[in-house]
Amino acid sequence: xxxxxxxxxxxxxxxxxxxxxxxxxxxxxxxxxxxxxxxxxxxxxxxxxxxxxxxxxxxxxxxxxxxxxxxxxxxx
Numbered sequence: 001x002x003x004x005x006x007x008x009x010x011x012x013x014x015x016x017x018x019x020x021x022x023x024x025x026x027x028x029x030x031x032x033x034x035x036x037x038x039x040x041x042x043x044x045x046x047x048x049x050x051x052x053x054x055x056x057x058x059x060x061x062x063x064x065x066x067x068x069x070x071x072x073x074x075x076x
Contacts, residue, residue: 007033007040008047 007029014022030037048054 003033003035003039004043004047007035007043011043011048 010029010033011022011024014024026037026040029040033039044056048056
């Protein structure tokens with residue numbers, strides 16, 4: 001399994017059934033996976049797009065918020 005797949009699954013696992021959003025710090029995540037922060041950016045930009053039901057909000061200091069619209073609007 002590629003590191004990008006592992007990072008994607010980790011972020012997705014942070015969502016629980018009732019949680020609309022999560023906040024993570026890119027640098028902390030990069031340290032956890034022993035990769036560069038730009039690798040985290042790559043995963044976010046390619047795996048968490050609006051067309052896939054996600055809204056990404058960047059904040060100063062490397063903190064990002066990921067809103068999973070699928071859970072909010074398309075919950076089964």
